[in-house]
Amino acid sequence: MTAGRDEHDVLLREHGLLLRILELGHCPDVEPFLKDTLRLLVEVANAKRAYLEVFDPAGGEPDLAWTTSEGCSEDDLASIQAGVSRSIIERSLRDGEMMRTICARDDARFSDRSSVKQGNVEAVLCTGIGEPPVGVIYLEGERGQGGFDDEAARMVALVARHAAPFVPGLAARRRFESMTDHTAAWRERLKIDGIVGRSRALAGVLKTIDTIARFRTSVLITGPSGSGKTALARALAINSHRALAPFVHVNCGQIPEGLIATELFGAEAGAYTGAAAHARTGKVEEADGGTLFLDEVTTLPVSAQAALLQFLDNGEFARVGDPKTYRADVRLIAATNADIREEIAAGRFREDLYYRLAEVTVAIPPLAERIDDIGPLCHHFCEQFPSEEAQLAPVRMSLAAIAAAETRDWPGNVRELASAIRGAVLRAHHEGVRAVEPRHLFPDDDTDDAHDPSDTDNPGLDFRASTRRHQRRLLEGALDRARGNKTRACALLGLSRAHFYSLLDQHGLRANTK
Secondary structure, eight states: TTTSSOOOHHHHHHHHHHHHTTGGGGGGHHHHHHHHHHHHHHHHHHHEEEEEEEOTTBBBBOOOEEEEEESSOOHHHHHHHHHTTTHHHHHHHTTOOOOOESGGGTTTTTOOOHHHHTTTSSSSEEEEETTSSSSSEEEEOOTTTTTOOHHHHHHHHHHHHTTTTTTTHHHHHHHHHOOOTHHHHHHHHHHHHTHHHHHHHHHHHHHHHHHHTSOOOOEEEEEETTHHHHHHHHHHTSSSTTTSSSEEEGGGSOOOOGGGHHHHHHHHHHHSTTSSSSBBHHHHHTTTEEEEEEEEESSHHHHHHHHHHHHHHHHHHBBOOOSOEEEEEOOOEEEEEEOOHHHHHHTTOOOHHHHHHEEEEEEEGGGGGHHHHHHHHHHHHHHHHHHOOOOOOOOOEEEEHHHHHTSSSSTTTTHHHHHHHHHHHHHHHTTOEEEOOOHHOOOTSSSSGOEEEEEEEEOOOOOOHHHHHHHHHHHHHHHTTTTOHHHHHHHTTBOHHHHHHHHHHHTOOGGGGO
């Protein structure tokens, strides 16, 4: 279709398109890039109109996440999406190859399709984006001018190949933007700026906070290490009638057994060898009128458990070495990452103390059960760390990095995620880039295949191979989390069963799983 056009003009347009492709890795937003690139493709290929769609397989069969077009009227666009030319697009996606025809209505592959006949479709060039496809580029030519030439096909294939790694991020962002924030109602009622997330599981936790925050009742917070138990304890205090009173945090696991009674209840001057020459105030007394938070409460020695139980029963305590009895008005919140009933069964924790501590129990799910919270947490920590380190320029989390983070198990939960993002921000800053990418977040992944941005002689990374590596990591991560159960792994990835099994076959993973 380039015949008859000014060769110099064609070369200029192709040069502009190639330059645009090379800028892709630095685009802060892929949508304007795809719109501009589609316009350039129409000019380079001398097409009449063009259509590009991105779909999102999360949650089942692929759904349209985003579309753009060039040279299409509203009727043209509606026809493409409703059926006309749809058979050509579906054939390209199904076969995984470029569809190219001089006249679709005379092509044996499509001529029997009513949609092609009704649309009077002639020259077509159509190819999927990615492998397996996550989008499609569709071009139609002017009637009576013949098919698209090899150069046009090469340019379309080039755009599809280089856009492929970025398109899933666009679908992920659209999905992220459309996700319901289940915590919104509770955020309007509570002061919880330190608790980040939007999942239904987190909303259940916040609902419990709203119910119990105003009461003096003791609370036991359970959950794995790093899941946010301290932030939850602070939220309980801030939303209580004791908000302006002291919040005293004690990590029981960090205090030597011989000093725990002194740390909690204080000591009289000279009460024991090495004691200070003046009386020492304990944490219980410091928290008078406010909230005492005992983290890792199951590590308390049995002797300290007895004294704590007495205090909870009558509000009285004694300093070490002091015969007098003191009183304190304290709301107690405790936390543990241990199975407290196992500790009771083993004789390491008093059952009667458990009942006094757990008047209300709040369980924080692990991050692996709160996938919807990972994106907001990534953005939060990515913004927070540079603001804490004045010498660091602000950076953002790329959609690809968030998508990669959502596939990981994070056994260390929120704490581990925060640490990983701090390291990623530093690596991005060292590279002089403004976005955290998967390579910054997971530097040990495929380091031998990393692309050197300074290699100007070879600016094109093999995106197809890179995409396939990322797909395999996603599949292996889901299978590991599901302990080899394909049905559960499929659900974790949000893929249709057919799509999931097709990917397993492509990557040779099907035979090794249940």
